Amino acid sequence: MNRHLWLGVTFVFALITGASCLRDVRLEVVPEVVQRGHEVIVRCYYDVEKRPLYSVKWYRGKHEFYRFSPSEFPPTKIFNISGIDIDLMNSNESQVTICNVDFGLSGNFSCEVTVEAPTFSTAFVSKKLTVVSLPQGRPTIVLERDRYDPGDVLNANCSLPASKPPTRISFSLNNKPVGSSMSKPRKLDNGNGGSQTDTGLQSSNLTLTIQPSHYSNGQLTLRCIAEIPGIFSSTSEVQIGTGLREPVPERVTSENGCPAGTMLSLFVVCLSLVHLLLR
Template sequence: MFSPLNPLRFQASLILRYLIIGVHRTANISLHCHCLKNVSLLVFPPTVQKGSQASLLCQYDLEEAPLYSVKWYRGNFEFYRFSPGEKPDTKIFPYPGIHVDLSVSNESVVVLRKVGFNLSGNFSCEVTVEAPSFSTATVYQQMLVVALPESPPVIHTEHDRYEPGDTLRANCTSPPSKPAASLSFFLNNIPVGVPEVRQYRAMPDTQQMSFLSLSTTLYPMHYQNGQLVLKCTAHVATLYRQTTEVHLSARAREPIPERVTSQNASWRLAASVHLLLLILGGHIAR
């Protein structure tokens, strides 16, 4: 015959059950307490000149958990892996334009040599800890590859001398670069013109020349001690900034004849007349 469970025994069994579950959960938490923290990726420099090298620094805190692997990706393609449990512990997977310097690359740093334009874009590192958790974290960062102009910008003006009221017409050209250089005009250090830069493809690797024109009316306020200093500044990202300047002056004025009504001229005229009368008087007296 079925007999109901004693209420006290029933409560005790429930408490025991929750205690067992709690111990089990605590054990699971303790197994997973060693997890990844503070995972980050640094690209240095973030803007890289074509042909130079770049360093990718993957930082992480394993919280005493053993490292299983660190994988490096360009976009969705893996190109480098560090696995301390394997021999050798480094692997390279071919990717166009990526040249890993193994002599200075490890579980935290990958150094790329001879960086090309095709590497502009997204990079990531994926960090995984050992069993039993196999916790994984992935972080991303961008790289920009640029080519800098090989020489400063060049300024051409219509004339060498200008008067107030004249129209100053000039243009500024920057050699090929990628991205194209941004150009700005300054007249005696004051910005002038509208920065509407035109770009022309000049190289097979997509480098572009930059061209900026200027047309502005000159006023007396533009002059400093009768001089005009026209500058053109070119810059590319944060890596390049060059300025070229030309010195322009006011046109020489035609000499103004001295007027006979001036005080000096009147005195000179009177002296000349008096001298002439003396000479004539002498001749008459003879």
């Protein structure tokens, strides 16, 4: 076997051997959806099959922020990346704990595992992190009034604290969907004939003409459902009364069908005539 063929066979064998010495390499982000200001753990699992480990590197996007190299001292190295606050006491050769996460960390996290010479085989895996800000508290429903009759126009507003991503707000009347939309920042009058955005609230409006079919046993229950699919859900409801309109009083009549007002007038006339005759 000539020298070049031998080198080629050796190289291929090294590749095959190196490829087989890295198994079950995977990445876990806990939790994958994390509340802003909380911590997240990025775990890198790997099996080097008793081969010497050269390094494990962690990345956010294209930027390396943490490295574990057992042959170096100290074995851990932190790279200064804006927005990544590492808890070194809870980070090691298989995981990195990041504190006080912010929206800028949403995106792909990766780990790169490399075994020692002669092969320096490498495996690279990724996982996505989503940083959210969930609403604090339940939705609040506001109505123009608390009683409605068929034919009346119902105007309702549902609001709750701001969130990222925005919350989807939907309405139901007696468990039947009647409206759904992405929430919008609530507008407030700024006192100068205009409006300003209240960034602390998000809301959605409902305008609906009440129909007899909307009632269930004479009752109306309006429900507001606030959702971030797969992440957050909260519901509030109000009971709406009926009979807003005051009844129109019927005309009072005497037994013989004459209006009561007419009888009173005749009585007054008779008294006047008697008074004239007695004079």
